[in-house]
Amino acid sequence: MPELRKDPITGRWVIIATDRAKRPTDFVREKVEIHGSGFCPFCAGNEAKTPPEILAYRKNGGLPNTAGWSLRVVANKFPALGIEGTLNRQGEGLYDKMNGIGAHEVIIETPEHQLTLATLHPRGVEDVLWAYRDRILDLKKDRRFKYILIFKNHGEAAGASLEHTHSQLIALPVVPKRVREEVDSAKEYYNFKERCIFCDIIRQEVEDGVRLIAENQGFIALSPYAPRFPFEMWIIPKTHQSAFEESQKHEFEQLAAMLKDMLTRLDKVLDSPAYNYVIHTSPFPEVSNDHYHWHLEIMPKLTKVAGFEWGTGFYINPTPPEESTKFLREALVPATT
Numbered sequence: 001m002p003e004l005r006k007d008p009i010t011g012r013w014v015i016i017a018t019d020r021a022k023r024p025t026d027f028v029r030e031k032v033e034i035h036g037s038g039f040c041p042f043c044a045g046n047e048a049k050t051p052p053e054i055l056a057y058r059k060n061g062g063l064p065n066t067a068g069w070s071l072r073v074v075a076n077k078f079p080a081l082g083i084e085g086t087l088n089r090q091g092e093g094l095y096d097k098m099n100g101i102g103a104h105e106v107i108i109e110t111p112e113h114q115l116t117l118a119t120l121h122p123r124g125v126e127d128v129l130w131a132y133r134d135r136i137l138d139l140k141k142d143r144r145f146k147y148i149l150i151f152k153n154h155g156e157a158a159g160a161s162l163e164h165t166h167s168q169l170i171a172l173p174v175v176p177k178r179v180r181e182e183v184d185s186a187k188e189y190y191n192f193k194e195r196c197i198f199c200d201i202i203r204q205e206v207e208d209g210v211r212l213i214a215e216n217q218g219f220i221a222l223s224p225y226a227p228r229f230p231f232e233m234w235i236i237p238k239t240h241q242s243a244f245e246e247s248q249k250h251e252f253e254q255l256a257a258m259l260k261d262m263l264t265r266l267d268k269v270l271d272s273p274a275y276n277y278v279i280h281t282s283p284f285p286e287v288s289n290d291h292y293h294w295h296l297e298i299m300p301k302l303t304k305v306a307g308f309e310w311g312t313g314f315y316i317n318p319t320p321p322e323e324s325t326k327f328l329r330e331a332l333v334p335a336t337t
Contacts, residue, residue, distance in 0.1 A: 005226035008189075009197055010181050015316045022318045024269050024327055025304040032155035034163055037111045042164035044069070044111035045069070051075040054105060054132055055152065057127055071127050072108045073135060073169075079104035080170060087144055087173055101144055105172035116154070116165050117183025118263035123256040126256035128167065130149050132279070133252075135169055136245040140284060145171040147179060149285045150244075157301045172311070182280060183292050190291035198293030199240055201225075211321050213328045214261060216256035221262050223321035223328070228242075229303060230319035231270060233262060235296040244281040244294045259296070265331040266300060274301040276328040292310045 003016040041049035047065045055073040062068035064129050089098040109128050111122055117125060132150050140150055145162025152167035160166075175183075178244040189197040205222045213221040213233060228333050231266075235258055241247065247255070266273060281287075281294040309315055 007224070007226040008201070009185050010121060011185060012226070013314060015230060015314055017316050017318050017321050018320060024231070027230070027270070030044065030155070030157050030274065032274050034114050034116065038277065040113055040162065040164050042162060042166060043113050051077055057131070067111070067231050069111060070124065071110065071131055073104050073131055074108065076104040076106050077147050078193045081172070098173065101173055102138055102291040103145070103169070105135060105169045107167045107169065109166055113164050116263075116315070118260060118267050120165070122256055122260055125260045130250045132169070133245045133247070135265045139171045140245075142171070142320055143283065144173050147172045147175045152277045154276070157274035157300065158276045160287040169259075179280055179283065183283065186293070187272060187291040194303070196240055196291060198295065200238060202236060211325050213325055214258065214264070216254050216258055218251050219258045221258055223325045225321065227317055227321050228315035229299045230317055231300045231302065231324045231328070232265070232321075235259060235262060235298070236293065240290070241294055242282040242289045242292045244279055246288070247307060264300070265328050268331045269327050270300055275299060277303070321324070
């Protein structure tokens, strides 16, 4: 019998279509393979083919925009928003508009073309997280920006135009609707119960165990109760933190271990699928608060969003989260603490 499940954070309903229940091998998908053939502007030695670097990590020094880096951040060559100018908010009759001001950056996670975030050394994954933090802290100084979204598209099916492993950052002059809904719902829950809804979810999921994939000292990975997509998973800090960029060194070490573990499990269970991940953190200037809890959402590209989803806002998920949790938990990839 299909189930309707309500996301306790956003209030969004999801259809868990148990009559269509699917195992990992039942999904038709395009496996992400890293070929390494042809020219790649993100590979070492091709620094002149990208915009000038904004940030780079180099173990042995070296000049900017030259080889010898372990991670680079550059402006997106085809940005969704422009960094120069003013917002110029204005009305046009009953309509509102502003200039497309923002920042759009690319985090090139390694100079080695054949690596992925799942196969990168744990310290390399940690460096990626530090780069996210460094760029958020810098862009937060710009008072035009209200929110910064970190996201990764892995594989062509997930929207990646280049196969060299990378993630992206977009700074926005407004808070996205999806984030606003999460924050407002979490605040309403806190005002009613004087507890963080994410902290309550962590307690319940750890106690129940049915949707808990793995945990280490600082983080848990779980299948959410009402997932939009099969094998969707969330990584959440165990202690209350409203802002990703306020994490400390030991927490980044633990997060890097958990992220690498979860991506490795996905590769093993689903044969290297395309996926997206996003980091949801508190908007500016409400960064430190008691009601919102930052988290990372990983969404494999196994199903297509079609007319019913667009028309209703309902998602149909053919794999119950309790089932996907079993497959991911049994992947037997040890989590590093």
